[in-house]
Amino acid sequence: MPPVDPVRPLARAPAAILVRPQLAGNIGMAARAMLNFGLTDLRLVAPRDGWPQRDAWAASAGADVVLEAARVFDTVEAAVADLHRVLATTARERGQEKAVLGADGAAASLLELGSANLPTGVLFGPERVGLGNDEVALADAVVSFPVNPGHTSLNLAQAVLIVGYEWWKLASGGEPPHRAPAGVPATRGHLVGFFDQVEAELDAAGFFNPPEKRPVMVRNFRNIFHRLSLTRQDVQTLRGAVQALVRGRRGTRPFPAAPSQDRT
Amino acid sequence: MPPVDPVRPLARAPAAILVRPQLAGNIGMAARAMLNFGLTDLRLVAPRDGWPQRDAWAASAGADVVLEAARVFDTVEAAVADLHRVLATTARERGQEKAVLGADGAAASLLELGSANLPTGVLFGPERVGLGNDEVALADAVVSFPVNPGHTSLNLAQAVLIVGYEWWKLASGGEPPHRAPAGVPATRGHLVGFFDQVEAELDAAGFFNPPEKRPVMVRNFRNIFHRLSLTRQDVQTLRGAVQALVRGRRGTRPFPAAPSQDRT
Numbered sequence: 153m154p155p156v157d158p159v160r161p162l163a164r165a166p167a168a169i170l171v172r173p174q175l176a177g178n179i180g181m182a183a184r185a186m187l188n189f190g191l192t193d194l195r196l197v198a199p200r201d202g203w204p205q206r207d208a209w210a211a212s213a214g215a216d217v218v219l220e221a222a223r224v225f226d227t228v229e230a231a232v233a234d235l236h237r238v239l240a241t242t243a244r245e246r247g248q249e250k251a252v253l254g255a256d257g258a259a260a261s262l263l264e265l266g267s268a269n270l271p272t273g274v275l276f277g278p279e280r281v282g283l284g285n286d287e288v289a290l291a292d293a294v295v296s297f298p299v300n301p302g303h304t305s306l307n308l309a310q311a312v313l314i315v316g317y318e319w320w321k322l323a324s325g326g327e328p329p330h331r332a333p334a335g336v337p338a339t340r341g342h343l344v345g346f347f348d349q350v351e352a353e354l355d356a357a358g359f360f361n362p363p364e365k366r367p368v369m370v371r372n373f374r375n376i377f378h379r380l381s382l383t384r385q386d387v388q389t390l391r392g393a394v395q396a397l398v399r400g401r402r403g404t405r406p407f408p409a410a411p412s413q414d415r416t
Numbered sequence: 417m418p419p420v421d422p423v424r425p426l427a428r429a430p431a432a433i434l435v436r437p438q439l440a441g442n443i444g445m446a447a448r449a450m451l452n453f454g455l456t457d458l459r460l461v462a463p464r465d466g467w468p469q470r471d472a473w474a475a476s477a478g479a480d481v482v483l484e485a486a487r488v489f490d491t492v493e494a495a496v497a498d499l500h501r502v503l504a505t506t507a508r509e510r511g512q513e514k515a516v517l518g519a520d521g522a523a524a525s526l527l528e529l530g531s532a533n534l535p536t537g538v539l540f541g542p543e544r545v546g547l548g549n550d551e552v553a554l555a556d557a558v559v560s561f562p563v564n565p566g567h568t569s570l571n572l573a574q575a576v577l578i579v580g581y582e583w584w585k586l587a588s589g590g591e592p593p594h595r596a597p598a599g600v601p602a603t604r605g606h607l608v609g610f611f612d613q614v615e616a617e618l619d620a621a622g623f624f625n626p627p628e629k630r631p632v633m634v635r636n637f638r639n640i641f642h643r644l645s646l647t648r649q650d651v652q653t654l655r656g657a658v659q660a661l662v663r664g665r666r667g668t669r670p671f672p673a674a675p676s677q678d679r680t
Contacts, residue, residue, distance in 0.1 A: 181571075184567075184571070185574065187564060187566075187567040188563050188564055188567055188568070188569075188570060188574075189563065189564055190564040213569060213571070214567070214569075215567065243593070244593075244594065245594035245595075249599050249647060249650070252592050252594060252595050253592070254585070254590055254591075254592050255581075256585075256590070296592035296593055296594060297581070297592065297593070298584055298585050298588055298590050298591055298592055298593065299452050299453065299584065299593055300451060300452055300453055300454040300584065301593060302451075303448075303451040303452055303478070303479065304452070304593060305452075305477060305478075306452060307445075307448070307477070310449065310452075310574070310577055313574055313577060313578070314577070314578075314581055317519075317561070317578055317581075320562055320563065320564065321518070321520075321562050324562055326518055326520070326562050327518075327562055328516050328517070328518050328560035328561065328562055329507070329508075329560055329561070329562065329563060329565060329568060330508065330509035330516060330560060331509075331516050335513050383513060386513070
C-alpha cells in the first residue's frame with residue numbers, strides 16, 4: 153500500500169509569542185507542540201531566566217529546530233512589529249471591546265492572512281498571571297478556549313498545543329496521518345453468496361424456527377452483516393469460519409474436541 | 417455585567433484509559449487535561465510503577481478529584497468491559513480494517529452514545545511504543561491526530577488533551593468561557609453625527625483637496641470607521657479626541673506644547 157502523502161500546508165504558520173515565560177520546561181514543551189503542528193516561529197519576550205536555557209532543550213523532545221531559531225525581544229511591541237494580525241490568548245474577561253475567538257476561530261483568522269503569506273502571531277502570557285491588559289490591547293482579537301468552568305487553568309504549552317492543533321487541522325484539511333487500509337468492499341454478489349451458504353446451513357440445522365418467521369429472521373440476520381461494510385476478504389474469512397463450524401459438527405472427531413488433542 | 421453561565425454538558429463524558437503508562441508525571445498531566453475538559457473517569461491498565469504514585473499528584477495541578485477516583489485494571493479487556501463504544505488512539509497505521517477518525521470525529525462518535533448516557537472510552541497507549549495490535553483490535557475505531565508528518569510524536573497527556581478538547585468543544589457547544597463586554601453598537605444617527613463633526617473640521621482645515629475628490633474621500637473616510645463596529649461609547653471617545661485636537665490647534669497655548677509645561 154502506498155504511504156499517505158505528507159500533508160504540506162501552503163499557508164504561512166503563525167508565530168507563537170511567549171510573553172515573559174517563567175519556566176524553561178514550558179518553553180521546550182511549547183516548542184514541541186509547535187513543531188507537532190507545523191509552527192516554527194517562536195518569539196520570546198523577556199524570558200524570566202534569560203535565553204538560551206538548557207532545560208528548554210531537554211523538554212522539547214527533539215524540537216531543536218524551533219528552539220534554535222527562537223528570537224528574543226525586550227517588549228511585546230517589538231515582538232509583534234512585523235505581524236499583520238495578532239491574537240492574544242486570555243483565560244478571563246478583560247473588559248476590552250474586542251472580539252473573543254475560540255481556537256478554531258483563531259485558526260480561521262490566522263489562516264486568512266497566512267494563506268496570503270502574511271506573517272501573523274499569537275500572544276501567550278506568563279504562567280499563572282497571563283498577559284497584561286496593555287498587551288491584550290495590542291491584539292486584533294482575543295482567543296479563549298472552551299474549558300470546564302470548574303478547572304480552567306491550562307498549562308502554557310497546552311495552550312500553544314491547542315492553537316497549533318486547530319491551525320494545522322484547518323491548514324492541512326484535517327486529514328489524519330493515515331487511513332484505514334484500502335480493502336475493497338465486497339460486491340453484493342459476494343455477500344449474497346455468503347448469505348445463501350449460511351442460510352442453507354442454518355436451514356439444515358433447524359435454526360429458522362418457526363418456519364413462518366423465516367423471512368423476517370433472514371432479513372434481520374442479513375442486516376447484521378450489512379452493517380459491517382464487509383470487504384471481499386472479510387467475506388472469504390466468514391465463509392471459511394462457517395464451513396469449519398459445519399465440518400466440525402458433521403465430522404468424525406468428537407465435538408467439542410478437547411483442545412490439547414485437537415491442536416497436535 | 418452578569419457572568420456567563422457555566423457550560424454544563426448534558427452528555428456522559430468518555431473514560432480515558434491509559435494502557436501501561438510509564439511515567440507518573442504523564443498520568444498527572446493527563447488528569448489535569450481531562451479535568452480541563454470535563455472528563456473525570458480515569459482508568460489505568462497495569463501502570464508500570466504501580467498506583468498510586470506521588471508524582472502524579474504533583475503534576476496534576478489540582479486535578480486530585482480525577483486521580484483519587486482512578487481505577488486500576490490488569491487488562492484492557494477488563495478496563496473496557498462496561499463501555500459501549502471504545503476508540504483507540506494510534507499514531508501509525510496498523511493494517512487493521514477499522515475506521516480512522518480525527519479527534520473531532522472521535523468526539524462526535526463518543527457524544528452520540530454519551531448523549532444517551534452510555535459509557536464510552538478512549539484507549540491511550542504507553543509512551544513511545546503505543547497500543548499493541550491486539551489492543552487496537554478491541555476498539556470500534558481508531559483515532560489519529562492530524563500532525564506535522566515531520567514531527568508526529570505527541571506526548572501522552574497532549575493526546576488526552578486534544579481528545580478532551582474536541583469532546584468538550586462539541587459537548588458544550590464550543591462557547592469560549594467569556595465573551596466581549598456587551599457594548600451597545602452605535603446607532604447610524606450617532607455615527608453620522610460624528611462624521612458630520614469630523615468632516616466639518618476637516619473642511620475647515622483644508623483636508624479635502626482637491627475639492628472635486630471630496631465625495632470619494634468622504635466615502636473612504638467613513639468606511640474606515642464603519643469597519644470598526646463602533647459602540648456608542650467609542651463614538652463619544654472619538655468625538656472628544658477630535659474636539660481636543662481642534663482646540664489644541666485653535667487654542668492660545670503654543671502648539672505643539674512642551675509636555676513638561678503642558679502637564680503641570
